[in-house]
Amino acid sequence: MKLKLLLATIILLLGSFNLFAQTHSNEIGVETDNDSYLARGSDRYYTDGIFIYFRHALAVDSNSKLQNKVLGFEAGQKIFNPQSGTIALYPGGPDNPGYIDRPFAAYLYAGSTLNFLYNDESNLKLSAQLGMIGPDAYGKQVQTWVHKTFGFYHPSGWEYQIDNNAVLNLSAEYNRLLTRVDFFDVSLISYGNLGNGFSGAGAGPLLRFGLFNQLFNSISTQSTAIKKNKTTPLHKRELFAYYKPQFNWVAYDATIQGGLFTGHNADSMEVTSDKNPFMLSNEVGISYTDNRFVLNLAAIYNTKNTREMIRPHQWGAITGFYRFK
Structure with a gap:
């Protein structure tokens, strides 16, 4: 009887350990961005995104400085409006582009990432994207379909959108843990972009509160x-709130300024804007795994x-x- 009890205890412990240490080397996911999610009644600027x-996960040597290495593939679309998705709401209507305070633009792309994650809780993530900005990114068609499907107003003003430009962009992201105590830690986050679509850099802290790994x-x-976990995770699950303020330097943004290497076409109705070279962003959120x-x-x-931009x-x-496996 004692032997059976001992065996049952060992099996239970092993089962608990395996559950705790279980890993999955593949994952598939979707991200959707929209200003309507904040329930503030706005439909402007970066108004919609789908990814x-x-x-x-790739194998790493047991004696390597790497703890993890992740290969990623992604595709997505971003849609940008001026202060409204229809300039017909403003005096002068669609024949008066003076109310375009941020250009109509869409960005459609596919890309790949390679993420190197080290024992000291730093990581270097390299990315490449190939895409299109302009009518061939289908921003007008997608926005019109969404608005018609959900009974919103009819978009207008897309004839003034940024012209077609093929985009090749490279980026690098570097993060590093700075300090951790119990249920709170602080990390440095930073990135750099280089390409004919988006160029610039940014940095700031990431503050996490709760159960994180x-x-x-x-x-x-x-x-x-x-x-494979070379190091036991801090928690079986992650559940934490975070705050990520960031200072950004914008060298070039083709969704605002148009093509980097393409001159203005005399027959084009494209309306561009002047970028702000510096921008502050604040992100707050909740994460669960x-x-x-x-x-x-x-x-x-x-x-x-x-x-x-007016706002x-x-x-x-x-x-x-x-x-999944």
């Missing part, structure tokens, strides 16, 4: 896919992207992943 992700296996660094699911809810508040802008983001 599809697939991530696969190390940065080499956390939603905070897009590393919840992992081949468990054995199979990854979820993030966020609200992002940005200062003005252009000199002409700052904000939007909500909902991200979900399913993890």
Whole structure:
């Protein structure tokens, strides 16, 4: 009887350990961004985004400085408006583009990432994107369909959108843990972009409050896919709130300024704006991960992207992943 009890206890403990240490090397997910998620009645500036992700964790050597390495693939679309999705709401109507304080624009792309996550809880994420800004990014068609489907107003003014430009963009993101005590930690986050679509850099702190894991296996660094845990996670699940303020320097933004290497076409109705070289962003959110699911809810508040914009802008983001072998 005692032997059976001992065996049952061992099996239970082993089962608990396996559940705790269980890993998944693949995950697929979707992110949707929209300013309507904040229920503030706005439909302006960065108004809608949809993204599809697939991530696969690669093997790392047991004696390597790497704790995790994740290969990712993604595709997405971003849609931008001026102060309204229809300038017909303003005096002069669609024949008066003077009310376009941020250009109509869409960005459609596909890309790949490679994320190196180290023992010291730093990581380097390299990205490349190939896409299109302009009518061939189908912003007008998608926005018109969405507004018609859900009974919103009919968009107008897309004849003034940014002209077609093929985009190649490279980026690097570096993060590093600064300090951690119990249920609170602070990390440095930074990035740099280089390309004919978007160029610039930014940095700021990431503050997390709650149950979180190390940065080499956390939603905070897009590393919840992992081949094998070399280090025991801090928690079986993640559930934490976070705050991410960031200072951004904008060198070029083709969704605002138009093509970097293309001159103005005399027959074009394109309306561009003057970018603000510096921008502050604030993101607050809640993150959750468990054995199979990854979820993030966020609200992002940005200062003005252009000199002409009449207001700052904000939007909500909902991200979900399913993890599997």
